[in-house]
Amino acid sequence: MTLADPARRAVEVALAAGATDADAWAEESTSRRVRVYDGEVESLSDAGGRGIGVRAFVGARSGYAYGTDLSDGGVSDVARAARGAAEVADEDEHGGLSDESGEAPVDGLASPDFGAWSTERKVQLALAVERAARAREGVTQVENAVYTDAEGSVALANSRGFEAAYSATHAWAYASAFAGEGSNLMTGLGLGIGRDPGALDSEAIGGEAAERAIALVGARQPRSRRCPVLLDTFVAASFVGFIGAMLSADAVQRGRSLFAGREGEQVASPAIAVTDDGTLRDGVASAPFDGEGSPARRTELFRDGRLLTFLFDTRTARKAGRATTGNARRASYRTPASVGTTNLIVEPGDEDLAALARRAGNGLFVTHVAGLHSGVNPVSGTFSVGAAGRLIENGELGAPVRELTIASDLVSMLTAVRAVGSEARWVPFGGSVRAAPLLVGEMAVSGS
Numbered sequence: 290m291t292l293a294d295p296a297r298r299a300v301e302v303a304l305a306a307g308a309t310d311a312d313a314w315a316e317e318s319t320s321r322r323v324r325v326y327d328g329e330v331e332s333l334s335d336a337g338g339r340g341i342g343v344r345a346f347v348g349a350r351s352g353y354a355y356g357t358d359l360s361d362g363g364v365s366d367v368a369r370a371a372r373g374a375a376e377v378a379d380e381d382e383h384g385g386l387s388d389e390s391g392e393a394p395v396d397g398l399a400s401p402d403f404g405a406w407s408t409e410r411k412v413q414l415a416l417a418v419e420r421a422a423r424a425r426e427g428v429t430q431v432e433n434a435v436y437t438d439a440e441g442s443v444a445l446a447n448s449r450g451f452e453a454a455y456s457a458t459h460a461w462a463y464a465s466a467f468a469g470e471g472s473n474l475m476t477g478l479g480l481g482i483g484r485d486p487g488a489l490d491s492e493a494i495g496g497e498a499a500e501r502a503i504a505l506v507g508a509r510q511p512r513s514r515r516c517p518v519l520l521d522t523f524v525a526a527s528f529v530g531f532i533g534a535m536l537s538a539d540a541v542q543r544g545r546s547l548f549a550g551r552e553g554e555q556v557a558s559p560a561i562a563v564t565d566d567g568t569l570r571d572g573v574a575s576a577p578f579d580g581e582g583s584p585a586r587r588t589e590l591f592r593d594g595r596l597l598t599f600l601f602d603t604r605t606a607r608k609a610g611r612a613t614t615g616n617a618r619r620a621s622y623r624t625p626a627s628v629g630t631t632n633l634i635v636e637p638g639d640e641d642l643a644a645l646a647r648r649a650g651n652g653l654f655v656t657h658v659a660g661l662h663s664g665v666n667p668v669s670g671t672f673s674v675g676a677a678g679r680l681i682e683n684g685e686l687g688a689p690v691r692e693l694t695i696a697s698d699l700v701s702m703l704t705a706v707r708a709v710g711s712e713a714r715w716v717p718f719g720g721s722v723r724a725a726p727l728l729v730g731e732m733a734v735s736g737s
Contacts, residue, residue, distance in 0.1 A: 292317060292444035293454050295359045299343045300446050302368035308345040308375065310386050311368070311448045314580065315341040315359065316622050318441030321408065323415045325434050330412055342622035345371035349380040353625045383607040387617075390451035391584040392577040397570040398457040400485035403440060411436050414462065414491055421495025422466040422479065427503040429474070434464040434495070438486065443576075451582045459573060461717070462489045468502035475508060475677075475691075477501025478523070482573065482715050501656060505677060508689035511736040517652035517707075518695060518732040519645055519681060522714055524655050525635065525727045529563065530719015532699060533630040535667055536565075536590055537616075538605035540628075547670040547699060548596060556596045557703035560638070561727070563591040565600060567615060567631030573721035580619035580626030588614045594704070602628045630720050637725045638709035645710055645728045647684035653734055654679045654686055655695060670699035673735075693736040697729075705730040 296313040303311035317339035324332045341364060342355040352374025356367040419434035438461070444454035463480035479497030481489040520528065540546040548556065557563075567585035569575050578584055581603050589597050601609065602617035605628055618629030646654065659675040666672070673696040680687040697705075710726035 290359070291454070292442055293446060293452055295341055295364045296444045296446035297452060298361060299341060299364045299368040300448050302365045303343060303345040303372050304448055306369050306372040308347055308372045308448075310346040311344060311371070312386060312445065312582065313341055313343045313368070314443065314445050314619060314622050316441060316443040318439055320437065320439040321411065322435065322437040323412050325412070325415045325419050328416065328419065331433070333408070333412070340622040341367055342625065343368045343371040344625055345375050346385060347372070347375040349382055349384060350375045350378040351381065351384050352376070352378055355623050381604070383604045385603065386447055386449060387581040387583045387603045387613060389584070389613060390447065390449065390582040392453050393568050393585040395568050395570070395575050395577045395585060397484070398455060398575060399440070400458045402487055403458040403460070403485040406486045411438070411486055414486055414489060417491035418462050418464050418495045421492045422464045422499045425496065425499035425503065427468045427506065428466050428499045429470060430467040431498070432465040432467060432476070434462070436462045436486070445578065445582050447582055453578055453582070455577050457576070458484050460484065460486045460489060462491070462494050464495050464498040466498040466502045468499070469506040473506060475502050475505035477503070477505070482717065484571070504656070504679065505689045505691065508677060508691035510692040511653070511680060511690040511734065513735045513737065515731050515733050517649040517681070518729045518734070519649050519652065519654045520727045520729065521654065521656045521678070522710070522712065522724050522726055523716055523718060524658050526716035526722040526724035527658060527661050527718045528699075528702070529633055529635055529724055530722050531661060531665055533565070533633045533720060536599050537628040538599040538601045538609060540667070541599050542605060542608060545667055547668055548599070552596055552598065554596055555594045555704070556700050557591045557594045558706040559594040560708055561591060561703065561706045562589070562636040564589050564634045564636070565614070565616065565630050565632065566634050569632055571715070572632035573715065573717065574631040579615045579617040581613070581617040583613050583615040583617065585631065586615045588616075600628055600630060602626060632721045632723065635709060635713065635722075635724045637711050637713040639711055640708055641711050642726055645708055645726055646681050646686055648708060649681045649728060650684055652681045653690070653695075654681050658695070665699070672696065672698065690736070693734055696733045696735065702729055702732065705732070
């Protein structure tokens with residue numbers, strides 16, 4: 290049996306039970322996680338799961354049900370339950386299956402080398418990450434080093450003849466290191482992402498965690514000011530991920546986005562261009578089709594400072610009189626699809642971090658923020674979040690600073706972007722984001 294078999298069977302049963310339309314999403318996955326501490330394995334887990342989610346439509350009503358039994362009997366029960374749920378649901382004139390089904394050519398989602406890695410080799414990789422962090426002079430502790438991976442397959446079928454499947458693999462590793470002592474204890478994170486463990490550089494991951502922690506030792510509170518702010522890649526990715534969520538058509542239509550009613554307007558600097566792209570070979574969220582069976586695609590969001598479009602699934606697109614952008618996302622078979630980003634891409638610029646610091650002159654280099662999701666108002670875009678980093682003094686990275694806040698609003702921040710760095714990388718903060726450092730012309734910095 291392939292996953293396409295229960296998906297196809299579920300659709301048939303839902304239609305036989307009286308549904309006018311139906312689709313079914315089947316998936317199976319296996320994940321592994323290794324956590325090491327002080328040179329020993331602290332925990333090791335290996336988990337697997339499979340299930341199916343069925344969406345059944347009866348006219349303008351829809352119902353959803355899911356289960357883990359992929360036998361004919363189990364699948365039939367789920368399909369009939371979805372059909373029954375539709376009977377008691379409210380009508381939704383914008384609901385229904387996608388009018389555009391298909392697959393984009395997305396290759397390389399599953400690494401052929403993934404299966405060659407034994408559990409023992411993965412444990413050794415995690416231990417090597419920790420050793421690399423501990424080996425840096427100035428590191429006083431490594432809180433943890435973690436390796437995790439996942440391999441899985443999904444299949445989607447609907448009552449309009451669409452049927453497709455794909456498989457994907459992912460591997461991550463990260464470490465959290467401490468430097469300093471007592472009240473001067475500072476932390477740093479290092480991480481790596483790839484399609485298989487062979488793509489992870491243990492020395493680079495551990496070294497990054499150590500260096501980010503060591504760079505903050507001796508940090509003091511700076512004086513309050515307004516100045517240029519250089520956001521490092523991790524921080525830039527967090528902001529971009531938050532902005533991406535507010536470009537969801539669902540958030541816009543609910544009045545929960547500061548970008549509502551601003552399509553086509555100048556909302557950013559021409560220096561920053563942002564795209565949602567579900568077709569990238571190395572993108573964590575890439576897939577040939579979305580959660581409704583619409584083909585994946587590339588959607589420009591910010592270009593030349595203008596907001597070009599929002600991200601739509603089928604329902605929000607119909608409500609707006611538009612076409613889907615292929616952004617129906619599924620967290621798992623347990624939930625129906627809803628609007629979400631795929632891979633958010635900040636197009637890199639031409640200057641490295643040192644060049645951006647020189648352009649900043651005297652300002653602040655932010656390497657850590659805290660409370661971003663609770664500190665940003667999604668309707669007004671105003672934010673005030675805790676931060677740490679280093680001063681920029683005469684174009685050079687200088688003394689470390691902490692116990693400060695940076696404040697602005699997101700549109701002002703976007704329009705004040707002077708330059709985007711050339712050193713782009715994938716960061717799993719706020720979704721799947723490929724970001725680069727951002728130089729913002731001016732922000733309010735509150736310190737002493």
